[in-house]
Amino acid sequence: MRPMRGYLNNLVGCVAALVMAAMPLGTAHAADLHDARVWAGPSYTRLVLDARGPLNYTISQSGGQVVVDLRDTRLTGGFAEPEAQGLYQGMSHSRRGDHLKLVARVAPDSRLKSFMLKPVHGTDYRLVLDLYPAGNASTPRSSRRHGHVSKEAIASSREAAALLKAERKVVVCIDPGHGGKDSGAIGPGGTMEKNVTLAVGRDLAALINRQPGMKAVLTRNGDYYVPLKQRYEIARENKADLFVSIHADSYTSDDAKGSSVWVLSPRGKTSEAARVLADRENADLIGGTTLDGMDDSLAKVVLDLQQSWAIQASDVVARNVLKDLARLGPTHRGYVEKANFVVLRSPDVPSILVETAFISNPTEERKLRNPAHQEKLALAVMKGVKSYFESTPPQGTWFAAQAARREGGQLAAASGDAGHAVSRADTTVRDRHRVGRGESLSSIARHYGVSVGALKSANQMDNNTIRAGSVLMIPAS
Numbered sequence: 476m477r478p479m480r481g482y483l484n485n486l487v488g489c490v491a492a493l494v495m496a497a498m499p500l501g502t503a504h505a506a507d508l509h510d511a512r513v514w515a516g517p518s519y520t521r522l523v524l525d526a527r528g529p530l531n532y533t534i535s536q537s538g539g540q541v542v543v544d545l546r547d548t549r550l551t552g553g554f555a556e557p558e559a560q561g562l563y564q565g566m567s568h569s570r571r572g573d574h575l576k577l578v579a580r581v582a583p584d585s586r587l588k589s590f591m592l593k594p595v596h597g598t599d600y601r602l603v604l605d606l607y608p609a610g611n612a613s614t615p616r617s618s619r620r621h622g623h624v625s626k627e628a629i630a631s632s633r634e635a636a637a638l639l640k641a642e643r644k645v646v647v648c649i650d651p652g653h654g655g656k657d658s659g660a661i662g663p664g665g666t667m668e669k670n671v672t673l674a675v676g677r678d679l680a681a682l683i684n685r686q687p688g689m690k691a692v693l694t695r696n697g698d699y700y701v702p703l704k705q706r707y708e709i710a711r712e713n714k715a716d717l718f719v720s721i722h723a724d725s726y727t728s729d730d731a732k733g734s735s736v737w738v739l740s741p742r743g744k745t746s747e748a749a750r751v752l753a754d755r756e757n758a759d760l761i762g763g764t765t766l767d768g769m770d771d772s773l774a775k776v777v778l779d780l781q782q783s784w785a786i787q788a789s790d791v792v793a794r795n796v797l798k799d800l801a802r803l804g805p806t807h808r809g810y811v812e813k814a815n816f817v818v819l820r821s822p823d824v825p826s827i828l829v830e831t832a833f834i835s836n837p838t839e840e841r842k843l844r845n846p847a848h849q850e851k852l853a854l855a856v857m858k859g860v861k862s863y864f865e866s867t868p869p870q871g872t873w874f875a876a877q878a879a880r881r882e883g884g885q886l887a888a889a890s891g892d893a894g895h896a897v898s899r900a901d902t903t904v905r906d907r908h909r910v911g912r913g914e915s916l917s918s919i920a921r922h923y924g925v926s927v928g929a930l931k932s933a934n935q936m937d938n939n940t941i942r943a944g945s946v947l948m949i950p951a952s
Protein backbone atom coordinates (compact mmCIF):
# COMPACT_ATOMS: atom_id res chain seq x y z
CA MET A 476 0.00 0.00 0.00
CA ARG A 477 2.76 2.31 0.77
CA PRO A 478 4.16 2.67 -2.77
CA MET A 479 0.66 2.95 -4.07
CA ARG A 480 -0.15 5.74 -1.71
CA GLY A 481 3.06 7.45 -2.69
CA TYR A 482 2.06 7.23 -6.29
CA LEU A 483 -1.38 8.62 -5.53
CA ASN A 484 0.08 11.47 -3.56
CA ASN A 485 2.35 12.34 -6.42
CA LEU A 486 -0.54 12.21 -8.81
CA VAL A 487 -2.64 14.47 -6.62
CA GLY A 488 0.32 16.80 -6.34
CA CYS A 489 0.66 16.93 -10.12
CA VAL A 490 -3.00 17.64 -10.64
CA ALA A 491 -2.90 20.38 -8.03
CA ALA A 492 0.12 21.93 -9.72
CA LEU A 493 -1.60 21.83 -13.09
CA VAL A 494 -4.74 23.43 -11.72
CA MET A 495 -2.72 26.16 -10.06
CA ALA A 496 -0.70 26.83 -13.20
CA ALA A 497 -3.85 27.04 -15.27
CA MET A 498 -5.71 29.34 -12.91
CA PRO A 499 -4.18 32.69 -13.78
CA LEU A 500 -4.91 32.09 -17.45
CA GLY A 501 -8.42 30.84 -16.97
CA THR A 502 -9.72 33.11 -14.26
CA ALA A 503 -7.97 36.42 -14.29
CA HIS A 504 -5.38 38.64 -15.86
CA ALA A 505 -1.86 38.09 -17.09
CA ALA A 506 -0.38 41.41 -16.02
CA ASP A 507 -0.84 44.21 -13.50
CA LEU A 508 -0.22 47.71 -14.78
CA HIS A 509 0.96 49.62 -11.73
CA ASP A 510 2.65 52.79 -12.86
CA ALA A 511 3.16 55.22 -15.73
CA ARG A 512 6.02 57.68 -15.93
CA VAL A 513 6.94 60.45 -18.32
CA TRP A 514 10.22 62.12 -19.12
CA ALA A 515 10.38 65.00 -21.57
CA GLY A 516 13.78 65.64 -23.12
CA PRO A 517 14.96 68.02 -25.81
CA SER A 518 14.77 65.48 -28.62
CA TYR A 519 11.90 63.25 -27.56
CA THR A 520 9.37 62.49 -24.85
CA ARG A 521 9.33 59.07 -23.23
CA LEU A 522 6.31 57.42 -21.64
CA VAL A 523 6.96 54.23 -19.67
CA LEU A 524 4.22 51.85 -18.55
CA ASP A 525 5.31 49.62 -15.68
CA ALA A 526 3.72 46.20 -15.36
CA ARG A 527 4.12 43.05 -13.38
CA GLY A 528 3.85 40.28 -15.93
CA PRO A 529 4.19 40.40 -19.72
CA LEU A 530 1.90 42.79 -21.56
CA ASN A 531 -0.16 41.56 -24.47
CA TYR A 532 -0.61 44.80 -26.36
CA THR A 533 -1.26 46.60 -29.61
CA ILE A 534 -0.49 50.26 -30.20
CA SER A 535 -2.01 52.56 -32.78
CA GLN A 536 -1.71 56.26 -33.38
CA SER A 537 -4.16 58.51 -35.08
CA GLY A 538 -3.13 62.15 -35.04
CA GLY A 539 -3.12 63.39 -31.47
CA GLN A 540 -4.22 60.07 -29.99
CA VAL A 541 -2.16 57.04 -29.16
CA VAL A 542 -4.25 54.04 -28.21
CA VAL A 543 -2.65 51.22 -26.24
CA ASP A 544 -4.89 48.20 -26.14
CA LEU A 545 -3.94 45.72 -23.42
CA ARG A 546 -5.43 42.26 -23.09
CA ASP A 547 -5.87 40.49 -19.76
CA THR A 548 -4.34 43.42 -17.94
CA ARG A 549 -5.50 44.89 -14.69
CA LEU A 550 -4.91 48.43 -13.48
CA THR A 551 -3.77 48.35 -9.84
CA GLY A 552 -5.12 50.77 -7.26
CA GLY A 553 -1.90 52.75 -7.09
CA PHE A 554 -1.87 53.58 -10.80
CA ALA A 555 -1.96 57.32 -11.48
CA GLU A 556 -2.08 58.93 -14.88
CA PRO A 557 0.96 61.17 -15.28
CA GLU A 558 0.63 64.90 -15.82
CA ALA A 559 1.23 66.40 -19.27
CA GLN A 560 4.89 66.93 -20.18
CA GLY A 561 6.63 67.59 -23.48
CA LEU A 562 4.83 65.92 -26.40
CA TYR A 563 2.67 63.90 -24.01
CA GLN A 564 -0.52 65.75 -23.08
CA GLY A 565 -2.41 63.44 -20.76
CA MET A 566 -4.08 60.07 -20.58
CA SER A 567 -7.38 58.36 -19.93
CA HIS A 568 -8.38 54.74 -19.68
CA SER A 569 -11.42 52.54 -20.16
CA ARG A 570 -12.21 48.86 -20.00
CA ARG A 571 -14.24 46.62 -22.26
CA GLY A 572 -14.37 42.96 -21.35
CA ASP A 573 -10.82 41.74 -20.86
CA HIS A 574 -9.41 44.70 -22.78
CA LEU A 575 -7.93 47.68 -21.00
CA LYS A 576 -7.65 50.68 -23.28
CA LEU A 577 -5.27 53.53 -22.51
CA VAL A 578 -5.65 56.63 -24.64
CA ALA A 579 -2.72 59.03 -24.50
CA ARG A 580 -3.16 62.51 -25.92
CA VAL A 581 0.00 63.59 -27.73
CA ALA A 582 1.14 66.49 -29.87
CA PRO A 583 -0.81 65.80 -33.10
CA ASP A 584 2.13 65.47 -35.50
CA SER A 585 4.47 63.63 -33.16
CA ARG A 586 5.92 60.33 -34.36
CA LEU A 587 5.69 57.26 -32.19
CA LYS A 588 8.12 54.46 -31.57
CA SER A 589 7.48 51.74 -29.01
CA PHE A 590 9.11 48.68 -27.56
CA MET A 591 8.81 46.39 -24.57
CA LEU A 592 11.64 45.79 -22.14
CA LYS A 593 11.70 42.37 -20.56
CA PRO A 594 12.77 42.00 -16.95
CA VAL A 595 16.38 41.21 -16.21
CA HIS A 596 15.06 39.36 -13.18
CA GLY A 597 11.64 39.21 -11.60
CA THR A 598 8.46 40.07 -13.46
CA ASP A 599 8.80 43.80 -14.12
CA TYR A 600 7.98 44.47 -17.75
CA ARG A 601 8.11 47.96 -19.19
CA LEU A 602 6.33 49.17 -22.26
CA VAL A 603 8.14 52.20 -23.62
CA LEU A 604 6.55 54.77 -25.94
CA ASP A 605 8.91 57.37 -27.38
CA LEU A 606 7.39 60.41 -29.06
CA TYR A 607 9.51 62.36 -31.52
CA PRO A 608 8.59 65.82 -32.78
CA ALA A 609 7.53 66.04 -36.43
CA GLY A 610 10.44 66.17 -38.89
CA ASN A 611 13.02 65.11 -36.30
CA ALA A 612 15.95 63.60 -38.17
CA SER A 613 16.62 61.04 -35.46
CA THR A 614 13.22 59.45 -35.92
CA PRO A 615 13.75 55.97 -37.27
CA ARG A 616 12.27 55.44 -40.74
CA SER A 617 10.71 52.07 -40.26
CA SER A 618 9.14 51.19 -36.99
CA ARG A 619 10.56 48.03 -35.55
CA ARG A 620 8.70 44.97 -34.51
CA HIS A 621 7.64 44.78 -30.91
CA GLY A 622 10.14 43.26 -28.55
CA HIS A 623 13.18 44.38 -30.50
CA VAL A 624 15.01 47.22 -28.89
CA SER A 625 17.08 49.48 -31.03
CA LYS A 626 20.19 50.83 -29.46
CA GLU A 627 19.47 54.48 -30.09
CA ALA A 628 16.07 54.15 -28.49
CA ILE A 629 17.56 53.40 -25.11
CA ALA A 630 19.71 55.63 -23.04
CA SER A 631 20.27 58.50 -25.40
CA SER A 632 20.21 60.60 -22.30
CA ARG A 633 20.74 59.87 -18.62
CA GLU A 634 17.27 60.80 -17.45
CA ALA A 635 15.62 58.74 -20.14
CA ALA A 636 17.80 55.82 -19.13
CA ALA A 637 17.04 56.37 -15.49
CA LEU A 638 13.37 56.22 -16.33
CA LEU A 639 13.88 52.74 -17.68
CA LYS A 640 15.38 51.55 -14.45
CA ALA A 641 12.02 51.63 -12.73
CA GLU A 642 13.04 53.91 -9.92
CA ARG A 643 10.09 53.62 -7.64
CA LYS A 644 8.04 56.51 -6.38
CA VAL A 645 7.91 57.29 -2.68
CA VAL A 646 4.47 56.47 -1.31
CA VAL A 647 2.83 58.96 1.03
CA CYS A 648 -0.22 57.66 2.88
CA ILE A 649 -2.58 60.53 3.68
CA ASP A 650 -5.11 60.06 6.45
CA PRO A 651 -7.99 62.53 6.53
CA GLY A 652 -9.02 62.38 10.21
CA HIS A 653 -12.49 61.23 11.38
CA GLY A 654 -15.31 60.64 8.85
CA GLY A 655 -18.83 59.21 8.75
CA LYS A 656 -20.41 58.90 12.19
CA ASP A 657 -17.32 60.56 13.70
CA SER A 658 -17.52 64.22 12.71
CA GLY A 659 -14.50 65.25 14.80
CA ALA A 660 -14.54 68.71 16.36
CA ILE A 661 -17.26 71.14 15.31
CA GLY A 662 -16.55 74.85 14.97
CA PRO A 663 -18.74 77.65 16.36
CA GLY A 664 -20.04 78.19 12.81
CA GLY A 665 -20.96 74.51 12.44
CA THR A 666 -17.95 73.43 10.34
CA MET A 667 -17.18 69.77 10.85
CA GLU A 668 -13.57 68.69 11.20
CA LYS A 669 -14.18 65.54 9.10
CA ASN A 670 -15.04 67.66 6.05
CA VAL A 671 -12.02 69.94 6.43
CA THR A 672 -9.63 67.00 6.81
CA LEU A 673 -11.04 65.29 3.72
CA ALA A 674 -10.77 68.45 1.61
CA VAL A 675 -7.19 69.15 2.69
CA GLY A 676 -6.28 65.45 2.36
CA ARG A 677 -7.59 65.30 -1.20
CA ASP A 678 -5.77 68.52 -2.14
CA LEU A 679 -2.60 67.08 -0.66
CA ALA A 680 -3.00 63.80 -2.57
CA ALA A 681 -3.51 65.66 -5.85
CA LEU A 682 -0.45 67.83 -5.23
CA ILE A 683 1.72 64.85 -4.34
CA ASN A 684 0.62 62.93 -7.43
CA ARG A 685 1.75 65.87 -9.54
CA GLN A 686 5.32 65.75 -8.15
CA PRO A 687 7.90 63.62 -9.92
CA GLY A 688 8.78 60.55 -7.89
CA MET A 689 5.87 60.83 -5.46
CA LYS A 690 2.62 58.96 -5.13
CA ALA A 691 -0.27 59.40 -2.68
CA VAL A 692 -2.59 56.84 -1.08
CA LEU A 693 -5.63 57.99 0.93
CA THR A 694 -6.94 56.07 3.96
CA ARG A 695 -10.41 57.36 3.10
CA ASN A 696 -11.73 59.22 0.09
CA GLY A 697 -15.29 59.89 1.18
CA ASP A 698 -17.44 60.56 4.21
CA TYR A 699 -17.11 57.26 6.04
CA TYR A 700 -15.36 56.07 9.15
CA VAL A 701 -12.16 54.01 9.11
CA PRO A 702 -11.03 52.51 12.44
CA LEU A 703 -7.76 54.02 13.72
CA LYS A 704 -5.73 50.83 13.60
CA GLN A 705 -6.88 50.17 10.05
CA ARG A 706 -5.59 53.60 9.00
CA TYR A 707 -1.98 52.83 9.74
CA GLU A 708 -2.43 49.32 8.43
CA ILE A 709 -3.43 50.84 5.08
CA ALA A 710 -0.10 52.68 5.12
CA ARG A 711 1.80 49.48 5.83
CA GLU A 712 -0.10 47.48 3.20
CA ASN A 713 0.79 50.09 0.59
CA LYS A 714 4.44 50.03 1.72
CA ALA A 715 4.18 53.72 2.49
CA ASP A 716 7.35 55.69 3.05
CA LEU A 717 5.43 58.17 5.16
CA PHE A 718 2.08 58.50 6.92
CA VAL A 719 0.46 61.91 7.32
CA SER A 720 -2.73 62.25 9.38
CA ILE A 721 -4.68 65.48 8.86
CA HIS A 722 -6.77 67.03 11.65
CA ALA A 723 -8.07 70.33 13.00
CA ASP A 724 -7.61 71.23 16.65
CA SER A 725 -10.17 72.47 19.12
CA TYR A 726 -10.09 73.95 22.59
CA THR A 727 -12.59 75.19 25.16
CA SER A 728 -11.36 78.74 24.89
CA ASP A 729 -11.99 80.17 21.45
CA ASP A 730 -8.76 82.19 21.24
CA ALA A 731 -6.46 79.18 20.96
CA LYS A 732 -4.92 79.32 17.48
CA GLY A 733 -2.26 78.07 15.13
CA SER A 734 -1.20 74.85 13.47
CA SER A 735 0.84 72.12 15.10
CA VAL A 736 2.60 68.92 14.11
CA TRP A 737 2.76 65.81 16.28
CA VAL A 738 4.85 62.65 16.44
CA LEU A 739 4.52 59.54 18.60
CA SER A 740 5.55 59.94 22.25
CA PRO A 741 8.06 57.62 23.94
CA ARG A 742 5.15 56.08 25.86
CA GLY A 743 3.36 55.33 22.60
CA LYS A 744 6.50 53.72 21.29
CA THR A 745 6.91 51.54 24.39
CA SER A 746 3.31 50.36 24.47
CA GLU A 747 3.35 49.51 20.77
CA ALA A 748 6.61 47.60 21.22
CA ALA A 749 5.04 45.58 24.04
CA ARG A 750 2.01 44.82 21.87
CA VAL A 751 4.08 43.71 18.86
CA LEU A 752 6.42 41.56 20.97
CA ALA A 753 3.54 39.88 22.79
CA ASP A 754 1.86 38.94 19.53
CA ARG A 755 4.79 38.58 17.25
CA GLU A 756 3.83 35.33 15.55
CA ASN A 757 0.87 37.27 14.17
CA ALA A 758 2.71 40.50 13.54
CA ASP A 759 3.41 41.60 9.99
CA LEU A 760 6.95 42.03 8.79
CA ILE A 761 8.70 44.79 10.68
CA GLY A 762 11.03 46.72 8.40
CA GLY A 763 11.00 43.77 6.01
CA THR A 764 11.88 41.04 8.53
CA THR A 765 9.75 38.76 10.63
CA LEU A 766 10.23 38.79 14.39
CA ASP A 767 8.66 35.37 14.69
CA GLY A 768 11.21 32.78 15.75
CA MET A 769 13.72 35.31 17.09
CA ASP A 770 14.54 35.06 20.76
CA ASP A 771 13.10 37.79 22.96
CA SER A 772 16.16 39.97 23.27
CA LEU A 773 16.96 39.91 19.55
CA ALA A 774 13.35 40.65 18.60
CA LYS A 775 13.42 43.57 21.03
CA VAL A 776 16.60 44.95 19.49
CA VAL A 777 15.31 44.62 15.90
CA LEU A 778 12.00 46.24 16.78
CA ASP A 779 13.68 49.00 18.75
CA LEU A 780 16.00 49.81 15.83
CA GLN A 781 13.03 50.08 13.46
CA GLN A 782 10.98 52.16 15.84
CA SER A 783 13.86 54.47 16.66
CA TRP A 784 14.57 54.99 12.98
CA ALA A 785 10.89 55.67 12.22
CA ILE A 786 10.56 58.10 15.12
CA GLN A 787 13.71 59.95 14.19
CA ALA A 788 12.55 60.23 10.58
CA SER A 789 9.10 61.33 11.77
CA ASP A 790 10.75 64.08 13.74
CA VAL A 791 12.63 65.36 10.69
CA VAL A 792 9.48 65.38 8.54
CA ALA A 793 7.48 67.00 11.34
CA ARG A 794 10.01 69.84 11.69
CA ASN A 795 10.04 70.40 7.91
CA VAL A 796 6.25 70.50 7.75
CA LEU A 797 5.97 72.79 10.77
CA LYS A 798 8.45 75.18 9.17
CA ASP A 799 6.39 75.36 5.97
CA LEU A 800 3.14 75.77 7.92
CA ALA A 801 4.73 78.63 9.86
CA ARG A 802 5.17 80.51 6.57
CA LEU A 803 1.41 80.30 6.08
CA GLY A 804 0.21 81.40 9.51
CA PRO A 805 0.78 81.13 13.25
CA THR A 806 1.86 77.88 14.85
CA HIS A 807 0.38 76.86 18.19
CA ARG A 808 3.81 76.24 19.68
CA GLY A 809 7.08 76.70 17.90
CA TYR A 810 8.13 73.08 18.19
CA VAL A 811 7.05 69.54 17.25
CA GLU A 812 4.82 68.01 19.91
CA LYS A 813 4.56 64.41 21.11
CA ALA A 814 1.56 62.30 22.04
CA ASN A 815 0.44 58.69 22.06
CA PHE A 816 -1.85 58.81 19.01
CA VAL A 817 -2.96 55.39 17.80
CA VAL A 818 -2.57 56.33 14.13
CA LEU A 819 1.11 57.17 14.67
CA ARG A 820 2.03 53.72 15.95
CA SER A 821 3.41 52.02 12.82
CA PRO A 822 6.69 50.59 14.04
CA ASP A 823 8.42 51.09 10.67
CA VAL A 824 6.63 53.88 8.81
CA PRO A 825 7.57 57.44 9.76
CA SER A 826 4.29 59.05 10.84
CA ILE A 827 3.14 62.56 11.65
CA LEU A 828 -0.15 64.16 12.62
CA VAL A 829 -0.91 67.69 11.43
CA GLU A 830 -3.38 69.89 13.28
CA THR A 831 -4.06 72.38 10.52
CA ALA A 832 -5.55 75.07 12.81
CA PHE A 833 -8.09 75.52 15.62
CA ILE A 834 -11.57 74.91 14.29
CA SER A 835 -12.85 76.23 17.65
CA ASN A 836 -11.42 79.67 16.83
CA PRO A 837 -13.97 81.58 14.68
CA THR A 838 -11.29 83.26 12.55
CA GLU A 839 -9.45 80.02 11.89
CA GLU A 840 -12.72 78.17 11.29
CA ARG A 841 -13.53 80.58 8.46
CA LYS A 842 -10.13 79.93 6.92
CA LEU A 843 -10.44 76.18 7.33
CA ARG A 844 -13.63 76.07 5.28
CA ASN A 845 -12.16 78.22 2.50
CA PRO A 846 -11.01 76.01 -0.43
CA ALA A 847 -8.20 78.42 -1.31
CA HIS A 848 -6.84 78.20 2.23
CA GLN A 849 -7.26 74.41 2.26
CA GLU A 850 -5.09 74.26 -0.83
CA LYS A 851 -2.45 76.47 0.79
CA LEU A 852 -2.37 74.16 3.79
CA ALA A 853 -1.94 71.16 1.50
CA LEU A 854 0.85 72.93 -0.35
CA ALA A 855 2.71 73.72 2.88
CA VAL A 856 2.49 70.09 4.03
CA MET A 857 3.58 68.86 0.59
CA LYS A 858 6.63 71.13 0.60
CA GLY A 859 7.70 69.92 4.03
CA VAL A 860 7.24 66.30 3.01
CA LYS A 861 9.09 66.75 -0.27
CA SER A 862 12.07 68.42 1.36
CA TYR A 863 12.31 65.46 3.71
CA PHE A 864 12.54 63.03 0.77
CA GLU A 865 15.07 65.28 -0.91
CA SER A 866 17.32 65.32 2.13
CA THR A 867 16.75 61.66 3.11
CA PRO A 868 15.84 59.71 -0.03
CA PRO A 869 14.72 56.11 0.59
CA GLN A 870 16.76 53.55 -1.36
CA GLY A 871 15.71 52.65 -4.88
CA THR A 872 13.49 55.68 -5.31
CA TRP A 873 13.49 58.47 -7.84
CA PHE A 874 14.72 60.79 -5.06
CA ALA A 875 17.71 58.53 -4.39
CA ALA A 876 18.56 58.49 -8.09
CA GLN A 877 18.27 62.28 -8.27
CA ALA A 878 20.63 62.60 -5.31
CA ALA A 879 23.09 60.22 -6.95
CA ARG A 880 22.93 62.17 -10.21
CA ARG A 881 23.61 65.39 -8.33
CA GLU A 882 26.46 63.76 -6.46
CA GLY A 883 27.90 62.46 -9.73
CA GLY A 884 27.75 65.92 -11.25
CA GLN A 885 29.40 67.53 -8.27
CA LEU A 886 32.08 64.90 -8.18
CA ALA A 887 32.94 65.52 -11.80
CA ALA A 888 32.94 69.26 -11.35
CA ALA A 889 35.10 69.27 -8.26
CA SER A 890 38.76 68.64 -8.71
CA GLY A 891 40.42 66.15 -6.47
CA ASP A 892 39.32 63.43 -4.10
CA ALA A 893 38.57 60.39 -6.19
CA GLY A 894 38.57 58.18 -3.12
CA HIS A 895 34.84 57.97 -2.50
CA ALA A 896 31.30 58.08 -3.68
CA VAL A 897 30.90 56.34 -6.96
CA SER A 898 27.46 57.39 -8.01
CA ARG A 899 25.25 55.01 -6.03
CA ALA A 900 22.13 54.38 -8.02
CA ASP A 901 23.47 55.03 -11.47
CA THR A 902 24.57 51.68 -12.83
CA THR A 903 25.21 53.10 -16.28
CA VAL A 904 28.58 54.39 -15.06
CA ARG A 905 31.29 51.99 -16.14
CA ASP A 906 34.33 53.68 -14.72
CA ARG A 907 35.76 56.90 -13.42
CA HIS A 908 38.63 58.77 -14.95
CA ARG A 909 40.83 61.36 -13.34
CA VAL A 910 41.70 63.96 -15.94
CA GLY A 911 45.43 64.22 -16.58
CA ARG A 912 47.39 67.18 -17.95
CA GLY A 913 46.99 67.70 -21.68
CA GLU A 914 43.94 65.46 -21.92
CA SER A 915 40.86 66.62 -23.75
CA LEU A 916 37.29 65.46 -23.68
CA SER A 917 37.70 63.87 -27.09
CA SER A 918 40.92 62.04 -26.19
CA ILE A 919 39.24 60.57 -23.10
CA ALA A 920 36.15 59.65 -25.11
CA ARG A 921 38.34 57.91 -27.68
CA HIS A 922 40.25 56.06 -24.97
CA TYR A 923 37.07 54.54 -23.53
CA GLY A 924 35.29 54.12 -26.85
CA VAL A 925 32.41 56.40 -26.02
CA SER A 926 31.13 59.51 -27.78
CA VAL A 927 31.95 63.00 -26.52
CA GLY A 928 28.21 63.61 -26.26
CA ALA A 929 27.70 60.57 -24.04
CA LEU A 930 30.62 61.63 -21.89
CA LYS A 931 29.22 65.14 -21.47
CA SER A 932 25.76 63.90 -20.72
CA ALA A 933 27.06 61.40 -18.15
CA ASN A 934 28.77 64.26 -16.37
CA GLN A 935 26.03 66.84 -16.92
CA MET A 936 28.43 69.14 -18.70
CA ASP A 937 27.26 71.85 -21.03
CA ASN A 938 30.64 72.81 -22.48
CA ASN A 939 33.88 71.03 -23.41
CA THR A 940 36.07 72.46 -20.68
CA ILE A 941 37.73 69.97 -18.34
CA ARG A 942 40.30 70.57 -15.66
CA ALA A 943 43.27 68.39 -14.83
CA GLY A 944 42.64 66.52 -11.60
CA SER A 945 38.86 66.45 -11.91
CA VAL A 946 37.04 63.12 -12.11
CA LEU A 947 34.78 62.10 -14.97
CA MET A 948 32.13 59.40 -14.97
CA ILE A 949 32.60 57.06 -17.93
CA PRO A 950 29.23 55.84 -19.18
CA ALA A 951 28.71 52.16 -19.92
CA SER A 952 27.77 52.61 -23.55
Ligand SMILES: [Zn+2]
Binds near residue numbers: 652653660668723
Ligand atom coordinates in the same frame (compact mmCIF):
# COMPACT_ATOMS: atom_id res chain seq x y z
ZN1 LIG B 1 -9.16 65.34 14.84
